[in-house]
Every structure is written in structure tokens, then in C-alpha cells.
Amino acid sequence: MVTTVDQIFVILQHWFVGYLPAILQPFAGVLLNVVAIVVTFPALFAIAVLLERKGLGRMQNRIGPNRVGPYGILQPVADGLKSLTKEDIVPFRADGVVHFMAPVVLVVVVFMGFAVLPMGRNMTLVHMDSALLFYFSMGACTELAIFMAGWASRNKYSLLGAMRAVAQMISYEVPLLMSSVAVVMITGSLSLDKIVEAQNHYTWGLPHWYIFTPWGLLGFLMFAVAATAETNRSPFDLPEGESELVAGYFTEYSGFKFAEFFLGEYVGMLSISGLGATLFLGGWSAPLEILGFMPSWFWFFAKIMLSICVFIWLRGTLPRLRQDQLMNFAWKFVLPMTLLNLFVAGLWRFLGDGWVRWVVCSAILVLAYVFVGRAEMHRKHYGPRSYRYAE
């Protein structure tokens, strides 16, 4: 029974494909998987948008959407219909072909990343030897789509937003890769299936996730920072800073093309959360051994939605960074820490089992963090803050 629920989607797929002639079966199986991905993630996107609007509303002391359906839960449907029926306005001076291509390229590339994510036991679309490399190469293509959007609009705000976005994404892509390399070093494989398998063990009922090691914890934190910046989310949302740039690179997009950018941003968030969960949080494995009876896909999607909630929480809490702060943070703090983390991961690998490696690795990382943090704080002359509230 437990296995049936766990493998329900695999069984359903085999059952459905079994009705087709043998020559069509491999093709139909892949097609079915692709359709499942393309249907599931936009549905999660709708839920994420609703969560975000409701959650942000609560954090900002307002109610949020509450008109469409009970408690406003049908708001995403109304949003979708609205963007489908709106007029598609293309600026007169815009570069027609590139302006049209940009959102299409973005959405296609963002969806490609899901091809290698293991969403449950036996639920990976493509079993690839170099899956992580595939994921990052697809992620690198989104920058080009954003540049195309900003440049083709022939609008100062769009171009500025695109340049900011590209500069930011390039800067944070390096720490994103570097923090993942530590995981690859320990696992000894670029295959995401193997990375999940390596974490899917339990000692005293507790999981062997990489986040529960010194290098894994630091790697995860740096990964989370870099992932937030990669998806252009607050506090790294300078490319679309509405107080300065209207809407950044998609200022000149309307109707369904705007919706495509919106979809691309949120699906990108879901996808990078999935990657983070796979690399550091054990992918589809259960957080406790006794919870192993729950289906594996449930844990994967639960981890994704949990990190979406963290994204929303961050957006509701933190103010936007300035451009120079953003770059300084990336190159002077995040990147050195991830490089040190690579060294520590190597130490962890060769110190062998036992408590020595825990002490040594933790000590190196904590000392580095304290000293780098202290040095930066000292140079910037930050003192204790005094707050003045409006009476």
C-alpha cells in the first residue's frame, strides 16, 4: 500500500502507456512526463502567487485579495483570464522579433531545468550523468532572455533593468555554482539522483542530509542567498525596483507576454528551490525515518513550498539593497566564503569519520565568518543603531 501511494504517478503512467501500441510507448511515456511537469508547476505557480499576495498583505497589515471566490482563493484564475484577454501592446520603436522571442526563451529555458530534478523515487524525467551541469547551463541562458527583453523594448528603464539584472545574475551565479560544487565533491557525482541517494540514509532515525554538516550548512546558506539573487527576488530585486525603474526589463510588456515573465520568475523560484532541496535537504527523502511511510513526492513538493514561504517572508521583511552593496556582498563575502567552503569540504572528506572533522571544520568556518564579518563591520563604522519611531 505504502509503495503504491509512493509510486502512484509511475504506476499511472505505465498503465496509461500500456494501452498504446508498442512503437509509440517510449515517446508517449516521455510526452506524458513532460505534460505532467508543464501542468504541475504552473498550478504551483498559481498557489505561490496567492500565498504571496495573501502573506505579504498580512505582513503589511492589510487583507490582500478577498473578492474572487471564498477568501479570494480564485484570484489566480481571475489574474490569468485578465492577462489572456488584455491587449498586447508592442512599442512602435521596439525590435519586433527579439521583443517577441525574449519571454518565450525565458519560459522554455526555465522549464528545461525540471527535466533533471528528481521529484520522487523513480520520478526523474531524464537520468543524466551530468544533471547538475545541465541545470546550471539552462540557468545561464535566462540571463540572455532578460537581456533580450530589456534591449528590444527600446526603453531606458527596460535597458537599465536588464543591465542590472544581468550584472547581478552573473555575480551571483559564481557563488551558486561554487556552493553546489562542495556537494559534488562529497558525493563524487554530478547526477542529482545519486546526490539524493547519498543523503537518503538514517542514523538513530535522523537523516544524513548535507545541511546537517558544517560545510553543508554554510553551503546551503550561501546557496540560498545566491538563489534569491538569481531569481531577482527581494532584497535583491533591484532589476525591477519599482520606485526607480517602473518594472525593470519587462516595463514594455503587456498582456500575455507580461504573464509569461511573471510565470518565468515564479517557476524559476520553484525550480531553484527544488534544486536547493535536492542538493542540501535530501531531495525526496523524509525528514525522519519514522515518516518514511509518506510518499516521496510529497516531501519534495513540501520542501519546495516551504522555501517559497521563506522567499515570501524575506520579501515582506527585508529592504532592497543598493547596487554597490549588492556587488560588495557577492564578491567580498559570499564568494570567499564559498571558496573556503570548498576547502573545508575537502578536509571533511579526508579527515575520516569521527568527531575530529566536526570540530575542525566547524571551527574554521565559524572563525572565518566571525573575522570576515568583524572586519567588514569595522571598516564600515557601523555602531549600535538607535531607532526613532513616529509618535
Add this chain to the structure above:
Amino acid sequence: MTIVFWVLAVTTISGGLAAVLLKNTVHCALAVTGAFAGLALLFLQLDAQFAGFAQILVYIGAVAILVVFAILLTRGSETPESGVFSRTWFAGLCIAAGVFAVMAWAILNSVSALPHETVAPDVSVLQIGNALMGRYVLPLEIVALLLTAAMIGAVIVAMHEKGDVK
């Protein structure tokens, strides 16, 4: 020589041609990106996963963006209606044809020089990693040193000198 190969070949070559013939410089950069993508897919078609994805990651993710940045930071983005064609296009064409001829000759000769493999070798990323860290570690380090030197050199060239008015 399958259909896939021909589709990819046509995509790559037309991307390369468009990069040379289009008038707008940014369009040229985007066309060359298309050619890069075609090349990456050709690598993938040959089962060279690592090379293919590295091609996408480095060329589309970094080189294309660098090209585009260079175009926008210089005054090249607003090109004249007639387009920009070098006056020495004939010499350029000769050099390109010469390089192509040498490489084609080398590749055609290699067919008889190398042992003919009947089964496609299955090279995993693990083997490439072991080779890079073992047998080829010295060339790798030399390339790394060279790139670092080039980067420092670029920074020094771009740096304002002392007393230089901005």
C-alpha cells in the same frame, strides 16, 4: 548523418552567417549565440554531455553576455543603416578560408591516423574529471595561470593611472 545532424548543421551555419551579415550589432551577437547553441547540440548529439553543457554554460552564459555588454558599453549599439563592413573583408575571408582548410585537412587525415573504433566510447564525467585531475593536471594549471594573468592584465589596462583625470 541523420536528419538531426542536418537540422543542427543548418542552424549552426545559418547562425554564423547571420552573425556576419546582419546590420545591427546586437542582432549579430544574438545570432552568434544561436550558432553556439547549435554547436552545443552537435556535441550532445555525439554523446559528449560534458562538452555540450560546458559549451552552453561558458559560451551562452558568459561569452555571449560579455559580447553584448561590450557592444552596449561602447558606442556600437546604434549602427548606421548601411551596417558596418570592414574594408579589409577580402583579407579576412582569405585568412578564414586558410584556417578552415588547415583544420579540415587535419581532421580528414586523422581518420586514417587514429584507430577506427566500431563502438562509440562511453566517456562519463567521472573519467573526464579523473583525467583532468590526474594526467592533465599540469596543462590545466598552466591554463588557469594564463587566464589569471590575462585577467590581471585587463584590469591594469582598464585602470585609471595616477593623476589621470577621469
